[in-house]
Amino acid sequence: MFRRILRQLLYAAALILAVLVLNFLLIQLAPGDPAEVIAGEMGGASAEVMAAIREQYGLDKPLLTQLGLYLGRALQGDLGMSYYYNRPVVDLILSRLGPTMLLVATALGFALIVGTRLGMLASRNPRGIASAVVTVLSLIGYSAPVFWTGLMLVILFAAKIPLFPVAGMIDVVKQGGTLMRALDIAHHLVLPGLTLGLVYLAQYSRLTRASMLEVLGADYIRTARAKGVSEKLVFRRHAFRNAMLPVVTVAGMQFGAIISGAVLVETVFSWPGLGTLAFQSILARDYPTVLGILFFSTLIVIIANLLTDFVSRLLDPRLAKGR
Amino acid sequence: MTAPARTSVPAARGPMAEAWDIFRRSPSAMLGLALLLLVMGITFAGPHLYHVDPFEIVWAPLTPPGEEATIPLGTDNLGRDILAGLIAGGSATLAVGFAAALITMLIGVLIGAYAGFYGGWVDDLLMRVTEFFQVLPPLLFAMVVVTLFQPTLVNVALAIGIVSWPQTARLTRSEFRRIRTLEYVNAMRAIGAGDGNIIWRVILPNALPPLIVSATLTIGMAILFEAGLSFLGLSDPNVMSWGLMIGSGREYLLDAWWVVTLPGAMIFLTVLGVSLVGDGLNDAFNPKMRER
Secondary structure (H helix, E strand, C coil): CHHHHHHHHHHHHHHHHHHHHHHHHHHHHCCCCHHHHHHCCCCCCCHHHHHHHHHHHCCCCCHHHHHHHHHHHHHCCCCCEECCCCEEHHHHHHHHHHHHHHHHHHHHHHHHHHHHHHHHHHHHCCCCHHHHHHHHHHHHHHHCCHHHHHHHHHHHHHHHCCCCCCCCCCCCCCCCCHHHHHHHHHHHHHHHHHHHHHHHHHHHHHHHHHHHHHHHCCHHHHHHHHCCCCHHHHHHHHHHHHHHHHHHHHHHHCHHHHHHHHHHHHHHHCCCCHHHHHHHHHHCCCHHHHHHHHHHHHHHHHHHHHHHHHHHHHHCHHHHHCC | CCCCCCCCCCCCCCHHHHHHHHHHHCHHHHHHHHHHHHHHHHHHHHHHHCCCCCCCECCCCCCCCCCECCECCCECCCCEEHHHHHHHHHHHHHHHHHHHHHHHHHHHHHHHHHHHHHCHHHHHHHHHHHHHHHHCCHHHHHHHHHHHCCCCHHHHHHHHHHHHHHHHHHHHHHHHHHHCCCHHHHHHHHCCCCHHHHHHHHHHHHHHHHHHHHHHHHHHHHHHHHHHHHHCCCCCCCCCCHHHHHHHHHHHCCCCHHHHHHHHHHHHHHHHHHHHHHHHHHHHHCHHHHHC
16 A cells, blocks of 8 residues: 555656656747747846846756756755746745635536536436436536636626625625635635536536446445345435446546646636646746646646545445455 | 448448448438438539628628628628538638548547557557657647748648647547457468468458448538638638638627628538438447437
């Protein structure tokens, strides 16, 4: 067990290193002088700054030395300076990480809770209303561009039904204690969370239904029913836990896609997270920040994968023994 | 997907004909096909029927649909014809979608086939590479690639292909692992067929059905991807596309619903068509799985 965990951590470390190398290569492969790429088009392109960048990144040294310098600094938590915001990239990213994680966690939690409930309801009667809802929802969730769904909700809630705020995370006008602040953030979170969550709600409800239908046909379910276990318990205890396994696996594997979706949703709702930062820094050609965000998001995906693996093993002890 | 062109004996019904029979009887699959044909019709026939330059300013900005007879779907914030934009926007979106799906399939099948066929260290190595590409957040990586290099249609398609292939590779690999142990593969080996021959001429054709389904879904995903990039303003600014229309019209969202709603509806209908066809193909190729 411990050897397994150790091996996975080592593997994750290798992946992280590989992402850093990729980041380095991207700067090198981009057309133009790397120093100019790092400074950005509008960054202080003064001779002084350029010289400082050349010095810091060792741009006059051989490529491998440059890579070594880059990796060395990155592993010490230094991803360079944003010449657009005039702040260290890591500080900039950490200040935006919270809102993004809040958004992603809300969307994922909503999608998992509602999606699995809906999928379970649908699996009781494959030709019933819940099943039809799952089918329609999954088609919409798959086919509608997430940013468009968001904009449609903005039209609906900005003018027609002004129940929820359509932009930002906090109302500047409102004052109050921590509780008021939290409620205000939650109020702002409704629409972005719903938009991002709908895509995955669609997928998880469909997956839960398929997975439940498969599990319900298994021998041990027939045995449980024959023993006289109530239908409710058969669903809750015997079938659900086994049917959740593929849902958890897929949810974990999709983490990168969810972060990508968050970029679009944040842009639509002006949510002050990594996504809007990525968008703004791309427009400003602030590459150190953009690459820093790419690195951090990959880091989050790697951690999410490790956690998923762990949860899968909790759900299915067979996985822990095997392999 | 269509009738068996190669069967010479009329009585013999190949698996493709059987699949088409199942596909044809599914209302949702046929609806999907109809939607796709409609979108393609608008895209390919539209420019010949409606001669308006999508970039040309034709009327007052933000004219609502139906207000002016010559501009049936109204104008955007610059006074450009929305209908002309919808017609012109399809070709970029569809071209990038198909090209990206093709790139995805090429890389994915190549890597998956070798990993699944050879196993051992080849499999280990290729799967590590696949996992590396799988942890990159797809849209962010594509955003970086498109901005570092020019946002031409080719680069957009390449960027989407590079981030999308791992799933195809995994699917191809598992199909190859399953098929390579089957009797007819052993028989081919016994009569001295080379590895290349077995991989591409024997196993690949038998692995095609799930790959065709996956290719269909990949097209849908690539279209959404292209739409997302051009919504963010990261695609070729000189080429009209549905995502670009939404991106440039979103600030006027509350005064002019049509500017963002209509192009989005086109994307939705296109991807809906693709995914209904994909579901239909899945049922047609796996009749046993239809209950789900």
